[in-house]
Amino acid sequence: MRMRLYKGIREIDSFAMRKQTENVSNTQEFLFHNGGQILRNCATLSCLLNKPIRVSKIRAGRSNPGLRPQHLTGLQLIRDICNGKLEGGVVSSSEITFIPGKVKAGSYTGDTKTAGSICLLMQAALPCFIYADGEVTLRLLGGTNADMAPQIDYALMVFRPFAAKFGMNFTGSILRRGFYPKGGGEVQVKVFPSKCLNAVDATDRGQLTRVTGQAFVAGVLPIKVARAMSHSAQDVVRNLYPDASMHIDVKQETSASAFGTGTGITIVGETSTGCILAGSGLGKRGVPAEKVGEDAGEMLLNSLDHGGCVDDFLQDQIIILMALAKGKSRVLCGPMSLHTQTAIHVAQLMTEAKFEVKELSKTSTLIECEGIGLVNPYL
Numbered sequence: 001m002r003m004r005l006y007k008g009i010r011e012i013d014s015f016a017m018r019k020q021t022e023n024v025s026n027t028q029e030f031l032f033h034n035g036g037q038i039l040r041n042c043a044t045l046s047c048l049l050n051k052p053i054r055v056s057k058i059r060a061g062r063s064n065p066g067l068r069p070q071h072l073t074g075l076q077l078i079r080d081i082c083n084g085k086l087e088g089g090v091v092s093s094s095e096i097t098f099i100p101g102k103v104k105a106g107s108y109t110g111d112t113k114t115a116g117s118i119c120l121l122m123q124a125a126l127p128c129f130i131y132a133d134g135e136v137t138l139r140l141l142g143g144t145n146a147d148m149a150p151q152i153d154y155a156l157m158v159f160r161p162f163a164a165k166f167g168m169n170f171t172g173s174i175l176r177r178g179f180y181p182k183g184g185g186e187v188q189v190k191v192f193p194s195k196c197l198n199a200v201d202a203t204d205r206g207q208l209t210r211v212t213g214q215a216f217v218a219g220v221l222p223i224k225v226a227r228a229m230s231h232s233a234q235d236v237v238r239n240l241y242p243d244a245s246m247h248i249d250v251k252q253e254t255s256a257s258a259f260g261t262g263t264g265i266t267i268v269g270e271t272s273t274g275c276i277l278a279g280s281g282l283g284k285r286g287v288p289a290e291k292v293g294e295d296a297g298e299m300l301l302n303s304l305d306h307g308g309c310v311d312d313f314l315q316d317q318i319i320i321l322m323a324l325a326k327g328k329s330r331v332l333c334g335p336m337s338l339h340t341q342t343a344i345h346v347a348q349l350m351t352e353a354k355f356e357v358k359e360l361s362k363t364s365t366l367i368e369c370e371g372i373g374l375v376n377p378y379l
């Protein structure tokens with residue numbers, strides 16, 4: 001990914017990373033994920049640091065390149081939050097220019113009008129509100145349990161407590177679940193501003209003590225589907241961790257609490273040192289519920305296996321918080337994901353934060369970051 005400064009606008013070529021990849025020969029590969037995550041992180045940091053950006057070649061090389069509805073909604077939400085200007089903000093656009101304004105407390109709505117992930121809207125918007133001049137209420141519409149994104153249960157059970165360690169506090173209520181392809185979900189989020197985020201040291205994983213979670217069915221699906229997911233997920237984990245206490249809530253959503261038909265599971269492991277890691281899955285036609293549960297259990301085991309304090313998905317989601325916090329954060333992870341590499345690269349392009357990544361072994365990475373200590377001027 002390449003960035004230049006032109007007339008005060010940071011120009012970010014979101015596809016240049018590919019060329020970099022092609023030039024890599026026998027050295028360690030350093031790849032980037034040319035996806036929505038670049039846009040979200042760039043726009044969030046642009047808003048917070050008051051740095052205009054132009055991002056080009058958005059999602060180039062994809063079968064459906066350019067902005068998808070959920071990316072556009074995320075950008076529009078950030079624009080609204082700070083009363084900024086967004087050019088090129090239409091579906092399929094491959095280039096956007098964003099001129100940020102000042103973040104303002106209040107009530108905002110973000111509606112993907114599709115099954116696009118509500119949690120990815122949260123990912124873009126929440127860090128902005130830490131620096132608002134008061135409490136913020138967000139009404140978010142779209143998919144609550146979407147593929148290739150955090151499920152809302154993950155956002156509330158895993159991301160939220162970890163973000164709180166940095167001093168980023170929010171609450172979320174699932175008013176209605178919504179699924180692919182219809183969407184129709186609704187979540188209300190309240191964000192409480194902070195003076196400054198603090199650095200986090202998460203390097204001691206401890207022992208797995210408790211397994212909790214949520215398995216649900218909605219629409220025409222019977223409750224036995226959720227029970228089967230829950231049992232198989234717990235069986236997989238119990239095989240290796242027979243002493244951990246286990247309870248996954250099983251829920252039949254009603255027509256008021258969910259729109260359409262869907263099913264999913266999030267299984268959460270808590271450790272003696274307060275680490276929270278998860279595995280998850282969504283039901284699909286033709287895939288037995290037992291298999292969905294097993295895969296979610298395996299996902300959790302896989303992250304536990306690495307001995308890190310965060311799972312393979314939380315890694316990339318906390319990079320922005322490490323960059324904004326005051327002081328040195330240290331987080332022990334499994335192998336670094338493509339999304340994490342990309343998030344670190346974007347954070348370093350946009351801020352003065354200094355990251356150091358130490359590969360401790362093939363399966364263990366220590367990410368250190370001296371954050372910029374961004375201060376909320378209103379508190």
Ligand SMILES: Nc1ncnc2c1ncn2[C@@H]1O[C@H](COP(=O)(O)OP(=O)(O)OP(=O)(O)O)[C@@H](O)[C@H]1O
Pocket residue numbers: 034035036037038059071120147148149150151154280312313314316317339
């Ligand atoms: N099962 C999961 N549990 C938790 N988080 C997840 C899960 N799957 C994906 N994520 C998170 O969702 C985000 C997905 O970002 P990504 O840029 O790939 O999505 P996107 O905006 O839909 O982009 P694109 O369509 O361009 O790939 C990442 O932060 C990733 O960690």
